[in-house]
Amino acid sequence: MSARISLARPAPSSGGYSPEPPNFTGQRSTSGYRAANPDDPREKLRAFARTVEDNIEIYTQPLKPHLPAIGRFLIVVTFLEDSLRIITQWSDQVWYLERHRHFFWGLSQLFLAINVITMLVGSSAVILKRYSEYAVGGLLGVVIMQAFGYGLIFDLNFFLRNLSVIGGLLMVFTDSMYTRKKIFAGLPSLSENDRKKYFLLAGRVLLIFLFIGFILRGQWSIGRAFVSVVGLAACVMVAVGFKAKWSAAFLVIMLSIFNVFINAWWSVSSRHPQRDFLKYDFFQTLSIVGGLILLVNMGPGGLSVDEKKKTY
Numbered sequence: 481m482s483a484r485i486s487l488a489r490p491a492p493s494s495g496g497y498s499p500e501p502p503n504f505t506g507q508r509s510t511s512g513y514r515a516a517n518p519d520d521p522r523e524k525l526r527a528f529a530r531t532v533e534d535n536i537e538i539y540t541q542p543l544k545p546h547l548p549a550i551g552r553f554l555i556v557v558t559f560l561e562d563s564l565r566i567i568t569q570w571s572d573q574v575w576y577l578e579r580h581r582h583f584f585w586g587l588s589q590l591f592l593a594i595n596v597i598t599m600l601v602g603s604s605a606v607i608l609k610r611y612s613e614y615a616v617g618g619l620l621g622v623v624i625m626q627a628f629g630y631g632l633i634f635d636l637n638f639f640l641r642n643l644s645v646i647g648g649l650l651m652v653f654t655d656s657m658y659t660r661k662k663i664f665a666g667l668p669s670l671s672e673n674d675r676k677k678y679f680l681l682a683g684r685v686l687l688i689f690l691f692i693g694f695i696l697r698g699q700w701s702i703g704r705a706f707v708s709v710v711g712l713a714a715c716v717m718v719a720v721g722f723k724a725k726w727s728a729a730f731l732v733i734m735l736s737i738f739n740v741f742i743n744a745w746w747s748v749s750s751r752h753p754q755r756d757f758l759k760y761d762f763f764q765t766l767s768i769v770g771g772l773i774l775l776v777n778m779g780p781g782g783l784s785v786d787e788k789k790k791t792y
Contacts, residue, residue: 529723529726532726544777547773547774547776547777548655548774548777549607550770550773551651551652551655551770551771551772551773551774551777552606552607552609552652552655552770552774553607553770554766554767554769554770554773555606555645555648555649555651555652555767555770555771555774556602556603556606556607556619556767556770557763557766557767557770558645558760558763558764558766558767559599559602559603559619559622560599560600560603561759561760561763562595562599562760562763563595563596563599563600563603565756565759566592566595566596567596570592573588573592574588574589574592577591577592577629577630580631581629581630581631591625591629594625595622595625595626598618598619598621598622599619599622601615601618602615602616602618602619602622603615603619606619606652609656612652612653612655612656613653613656615652616649616650616652616653616656619649620646620649623642623645623646627639627642636693637693640689640690640692640693641689641690641693641761641764643686643689644686644687644688644689644690644693644764644767644768644771645764645767645768646686647682647683647684647685647686647687647688647689647768647771648683648687648767648768648770648771648774649771650679650680650682650683650686651680651683651687651771651774651775651778652771652774653679653683654676654679654680654683654774654778654781655774655777655778657675657676657679676781676782677781677782677783678783680778680780680781680782680783680784681721681781681783681784683771683775684718684719684721684724684775684780684781684784685719687718687768687771687772687775688715688716688718688719690735690764690765690768691711691712691715691731691735692712692715694708694711694738695708695711695712707734707738710734711731711734714727714728714730714731714734715731718731718772718775718780720784720785721780721781721783721784721785721786721787722784722785722786723786724775724779724780724784724786725775725776725779725780725786728772728773728775728776729772729776731772732769732772732773732776735765735768735769735772736769738765739762739765739766739769743758743759743761743762743765744758744762745758745759745762
């Protein structure tokens with residue numbers, strides 16, 4: 481590559497001054513350096529990845545200030561829907577707990593009341609960004625309590641989905657730590673930074689279990705196999721933190737489309753028992769989408785391939 485900078489050279493002096501330093505040329509030395517080959521498939525892939533990342537940054541810029549609020553709301557929307565369902569189906573819930581789960585009279589009402597109050601208060605606190613740590617702890621308690629109370633702890637699909645919901649709650653917890661760090665930016669926060677990295681890692685890993693549950697259930701077809709392979713690749717990228725922002729954005733789009741077409745509970749009659757199951761799956765998927773949106777906003781954190789690449 482020829483040099484495009486014009487150099488003003490002083491006139492030669494009698495003292496034998498050389499106007500150019502030794503070995504000065506207009507070309508870059510090739511020792512120890514090799515120019516990238518634009519025809520290399522790996523270089524093309526890197527260029528494509530950079531283009532995708534740039535486009536995500538450009539097109540999400542108007543939404544970026546609102547992403548944390550959107551993510552928080554979507555994460556707790558399954559708890560809001562669940563509390564509303566318990567209230568509107570109170571007698572059915574009590575009958576199920578006493579008849580099938582052998583709850584004593586009064587204990588079933590107490591169990592449901594604790595669940596409803598915790599979900600409503602915790603969800604409101606998460607949305608309003610007030611006492612987020614306590615709210616996340618309460619909602620985690622609801623997930624565990626319902627798993628044992630309704631006898632679903634050994635249901636694989638329920639277990640995997642709730643792992644993803646827990647991942648979303650960990651993202652909320654990490655987001656609250658990130659916000660608190662910005663507020664107290666001048667104070668030393670090494671231990672909190674370390675905790676944030678580990679919570680982000682745990683949240684990333686747990687978020688992908690919903691998709692693993694999708695792969696394990698249902699009938700296989702060519703289309704399903706293709707979606708499963710592509711989605712699983714994106715999940716692995718999210719888990720290890722490689723191109724995490726755009727792989728999370730890809731999963732947001734994929735899960736949203738999947739959710740609307742597969743879990744279309746509004747198209748099922750209110751008398752059909754399948755409606756409640758589809759509704760439950762729909763709102764839980766929204767919660768995982770919310771967790772992925774927070775990941776797009778915050779990034780993968782220190783324990784990720786993306787962060788390590790910045791170091792080397």
